[in-house]
Amino acid sequence: MTEFLEAVLNPGDTVILEGDNQKQASFLSAALEACDTEKVHDLHMVIPSVSRPEHLNIFENGVASLLDFSYAGSQSMRIAHMLEDQTLRVGAIHTYVELYARLFVDLIPDVCLVAADEADAEGNLYTGPNTEEAPTLVEATAFKNGIVIAQVNKIRDKVSRVDIPGDWVDFIVEAPEPYEIKPLFTRDPRNITELQILMAMMCIKGIYAKHGVQSLNHGIGFNAAAIELLLPTYGEQLGLKGKICSHWALNPHPTLIPAIESGWVKSVTAFGGELGMDQYIRQRPDIFATGADGSLRSNRTLTQLAGLYGIDLFIGSTLQLDEYANSSAVTNGRLSGFGGAPNMGNNPGGRRHSTKAWQDMRRGDDELGMGRKLVVQVVETYGAGVTPVFVEKLDAVEIGKTAHLPNAPVMIYGDDVTHVVTEQGIAYLYMTDDKEKRRKALPAIAGVTPFGRQISRAEVEALRREGIVAYSQDLGIRVTDAKRSLLAAQNMEQLVEWSGGLYHPPVQFKSW
């Protein structure tokens, strides 16, 4: 395979390598790493998710020199070091939608390396539940006279379904091993804490119910998992079924199974697949998009578009928030990039939704006034090791400078944030009409962090009276109700039970 790549690639070529969130073209990336640098060097790599060691090894051995990427979860420490000592030059760290869009504008690829489940002799590709962004990457290349090379798990006479048409594909190779895939969005309910349950109760009652949020995205993390698992219990008690959380842009979170089975969910459009969810999804074509073969059709590009433009709420967690609610997950020399959160966690100003949630965000009586997307950040005031989440200045600012980045790697810009939730309460930032008021609302929920100590009790009381800040007691939530027994499933076994035995957790999540 390496010899083939050496023949096809020219020095300086722009090469897309399918590193996605979940799926990795691992056979092709290993072959690329082994290329002779006399023949192949200084490639300009486009890797949506930098996930495997060889994604960075190729910059150390000289095969590649320039990188455009979006996310680097498991390689975040190494990529920060390589940027600092300039082993690696970065075109830009993009958000997902930005990166895909640029492939058609000014990052036009010469070669594209992707992975699929099956191919036939015509080159038709079947990508199963893990289509992710592959069709977009291939399209950007195929229609600009580029070369598309696909590794496949199996070559068959007839593919199970055509996810990428054969005349977009130039070469196929049956890999000796199936492509690598990781369960990125599986959260074991066993690890959900009472504090996360309390915050989930506040989100459901103080945000989702208050604004009638029907379409949404949940980020990765235990706070979101807690909300999903409280819908059939706490949400049911509040009589909210059918009134909130019907339509989702979401990776197929196993923790959503109880809500689906309780009739809360009407539709889920998926960015990617999730290991173990295959059989379950096949039985719920009423909820998920599935193909003629029965399995999930995911599409990261289109679902990111849905997350940007289609949904009314994004909720995510972060590691740091500054006084204006700018947030970043970049700390301690880890440069994890952005992925899709900034696409979903922003307010696209051109939208004009008619939904209650969108209209609820309208301020003032301007005849041309607009609603907003709800962008919610959920954080505990202190992270592990007594580290305050609220900081004067994001670590991202310095790390961005050290890594020679043109933009500080902020995840969600404060101006887009409408609500911040901590264990102390909710700050309804959309109600603050200027920056100073905004700066006052945050300390009121910042607990005993140095930032939270800046505000007087009288000021907090005033904000609570105005409804800009609500504590759990203001929302009528009893903290003694925030118990693990309130979760619809408290462990992986119970998720399997809810699925009727159709969900098959990956082995690392099995304890029974």
Next chain:
Amino acid sequence: MEILQFHFSGEKPVRQKAHAGVVGSGNLEILLEPAEAGQAEVVVTTSLDGNGEIWRCVLQRFFEENPVCVKLEINDFGATPGVVSLRLMQVLELAEEGSEAE
């Protein structure tokens, strides 16, 4: 390990003894007993040294919001201030209502 003692002024009595929380890493337990009028007394035994100022702050806020006459015994195993506040609110709800929390 560190032992910290705090005194605050209490105004309101509570109904009964209560217990909240669990003994475990990153967690804490709180034992609450009704105290004499005007008194609120707290003894914290914590596995993490050097956080006296944060403890004072968490407890002061709690007693400002809820000026109750109680004696609290807190056994802390590295809980975050958020978890401490949650347990304080829980133990108070229990002391004023009944039934024990897990």
